[in-house]
Amino acid sequence: MFVDQIHILVQAGSGGNGCESYFRRTDKKAVPNGGDGGDGGSVIFRGDSNAPGLESFRYRQHIIAESGGHGSSSRKRGRNGKDLLMTVPIGTRIIDRTRNLLVRVLGAGEEVIVAQGGQGGVGNDGGKDASLGQRGAVIDIELKFTIPADIFLVGLPGSGKSALMNAFTRTALKEGPYPFSTRSPEIGVWEISDEDRLTLCELPSVYETSHEGRGLGVDFLKHLEKARMILYVLDPGSRFSESLAKGFDVLRRQVELFSRDFLEIPHAAVVTKMDQEGAQSAFRSQRFKPACPVFCVSLKTREGLEELKRFIKNSLLKNA
Ligand SMILES: Nc1nc2c(ncn2[C@@H]2O[C@H](COP(=O)(O)OP(=O)(O)OP(=O)(O)O)[C@@H](O)[C@H]2O)c(=O)[nH]1
Numbered sequence: 001m002f003v004d005q006i007h008i009l010v011q012a013g014s015g016g017n018g019c020e021s022y023f024r025r026t027d028k029k030a031v032p033n034g035g036d037g038g039d040g041g042s043v044i045f046r047g048d049s050n051a052p053g054l055e056s057f058r059y060r061q062h063i064i065a066e067s068g069g070h071g072s073s074s075r076k077r078g079r080n081g082k083d084l085l086m087t088v089p090i091g092t093r094i095i096d097r098t099r100n101l102l103v104r105v106l107g108a109g110e111e112v113i114v115a116q117g118g119q120g121g122v123g124n125d126g127g128k129d130a131s132l133g134q135r136g137a138v139i140d141i142e143l144k145f146t147i148p149a150d151i152f153l154v155g156l157p158g159s160g161k162s163a164l165m166n167a168f169t170r171t172a173l174k175e176g177p178y179p180f181s182t183r184s185p186e187i188g189v190w191e192i193s194d195e196d197r198l199t200l201c202e203l204p205s206v207y208e209t210s211h212e213g214r215g216l217g218v219d220f221l222k223h224l225e226k227a228r229m230i231l232y233v234l235d236p237g238s239r240f241s242e243s244l245a246k247g248f249d250v251l252r253r254q255v256e257l258f259s260r261d262f263l264e265i266p267h268a269a270v271v272t273k274m275d276q277e278g279a280q281s282a283f284r285s286q287r288f289k290p291a292c293p294v295f296c297v298s299l300k301t302r303e304g305l306e307e308l309k310r311f312i313k314n315s316l317l318k319n320a
């Protein structure tokens with residue numbers, strides 16, 4: 001299951017206590033020789049471009065780093081607690097829920113100490129006062145992740161989004177004879193050349209009532225935040241809309257209900273399944289003419305795909 005938002009409790013390790021101990025010299029004098037406590041481990045997050053989402057936190061919502069060992073006699077220092085390194089997808093926002101504050105957005109390879117380990121206590125060696133180790137920080141945080149794709153496919157159920165993903169990228173998504181096969185966002189990379197690649201993302205289908213919370217896809221529309229292009233995928237024979245224009249309006253309306261700004265993202269309509277009987281004539285008779293480019297394609301015969309690819313490259317690549 002795809003996880004893009006999760007609430008977790010992060011607890012750094014506490015420092016070990018300093019030791020209070022003495023050894024008795026031959027002249028009976030007591031000499032302090034307690035060792036220091038080890039430092040507690042910190043919890044560190046690192047941005048990683050290979051981390052898919054926040055799934056790894058799903059069964060691990062309380063993260064605890066190791067505490068330091070206590071000091072012991074004969075000046076023995078306790079061992080340090082190990083730091084705990086967690087990888088999160090790049091662009092993950094870490095929000096401090098206690099103070100309601102955006103702490104950090106993680107870039108690739110960037111590390112941030114989310115909870116600092118406690119310092120070890122001082123032992124009484126050399127006549128110092130022995131002290132307890134500091135407690136490790138405990139922080140209530142929320143992680144939020146937005147899919148960093150260039151192109152998002154938005155469509156009614158069964159409109160051919162997975163088929164389009166499979167045609168552009170190396171994904172092998174299930175193309176369902178039944179609608180709603182894709183239940184969470186799917187990401188694929190379109191390798192255009194050695195230098196150029198674009199990331200595509202299929203969002204689960206949206207449909208008319210989805211904004212009221214009945215559809216699957218609406219929760220995922222927030223991911224359009226980073227989209228450079230939206231492809232509205234439409235099936236001319238869809239049983240979810242009376243016409244291409246109505247289907248397109250439903251999709252645009254759902255996007256608008258989520259955020260008006262998302263309507264401004266460059267977009268095109270992709271009409272699929274043109275190989276199917278009656279599709280060409282249905283398209284012609286409907287006079288579907290939205291205020292954006294329209295591409296008619298078949299994912300079966302690959303007809304029209306080159307033209308669509310050219311359009312995307314011209315729009316999104318610098319040296320196309
Ligand atoms: N003949 C033909 N069939 C297509 C074409 N595109 C998609 N299909 C078929 O239509 C069905 C639905 O396609 P999907 O790609 O799964 O559609 P989707 O939009 O991902 O659907 P959900 O994720 O289930 O909502 C599958 O059986 C596909 O094989 C096309 O261009 N031509």
Ligand SMILES: [Mg+2]
Nearest residue numbers: 161162181182
């Ligand atoms: Mg699908």
